[in-house]
Amino acid sequence: MPLTSIDDNAALVVLDLQVGTAGLPSAPNAMSDIIERSVALAEAFREKGLPVIWVNVAGGSTARTQASNGGGSLPDNWTDLLPELKVQDSDQTFTKFAMGTFHDQRFADLLGELKVGQLVLTGVTTSFAVESTARGAYERNINAVVVSDAVGDLDGAVNDHSLEKVLPHVAEISTTAEVLEAIR
Structure with missing residues (x-):
């Protein structure tokens, strides 16, 4: 589903743009x-007085899985x-410990405090962090917008599958230019 509008209660949520990714x-x-x-988003x-939330991931599920993380060792x-994100003091930061931000009540509580009813999502990875967060928003009756040219995945085909087959059922799909136009 295409972008309808950027609401007055929207927040930009940038997922997992960190040293480890x-x-x-x-x-x-x-x-x-x-x-x-x-x-740019x-x-x-910020110019519109809307919240910006930078999310990093600092762990994963402790549930038993058959797949290893395969990531090797990570720097401290x-x-x-990332410094190039230019995080401002007025921005929010949030640390998650699973694929999506809604794995526990803390993110929903933050959105409630900020009175957010729409999430505009960017970051990595589309099939994990972005898709899981969009699904979590949908389950909580929060509108989600996925910015298709501001997300990416380890595999282009997996990215495209999420954007074309899964995410349109739970989110609006837009581009950076469309969001910038709608917010002005």
């Missing part, structure tokens, strides 16, 4: 493009948000 491959959008577009949201600062 910066060097990962990203398709179809390069990590540098995702960062650049997320920063953050500036526009792997959870740090």
Whole structure:
């Protein structure tokens, strides 16, 4: 479903653009493009007085799985948000410990405090963090917008599957240019 509007109670939520993910491959959008577009959206949201929430991931589920993380060793600062994001003091930061932000009540509580009813999502990875957060928003009757040219995945085909087959059922799909136009 295409973008209808950016609501007066919208927040930009940027997922997992941190030291530990910066060097990962990203398709179809390069990590540098995702960062650049997320920063441009953050500036526009701030100009409108709308919240910007930078989310990092600092762990994963402790549930038993058959797949290993395969990530090897991580640097001590792997959870740090990237300096090029230009996080401002007025911005919110949120640390999650699972794929999506709604894994416990803390993110829903933050949105309630900020009186947010719409999430505009960017970041990595589309099939994990973005899709899980969009699904969580949908389950809580919060409108979600996924910015298709400001997200990426380890595999372009997986990214496209999420954007074309899954996310349209739970979110609006838009581009950076469309969101910037709608917010002005």
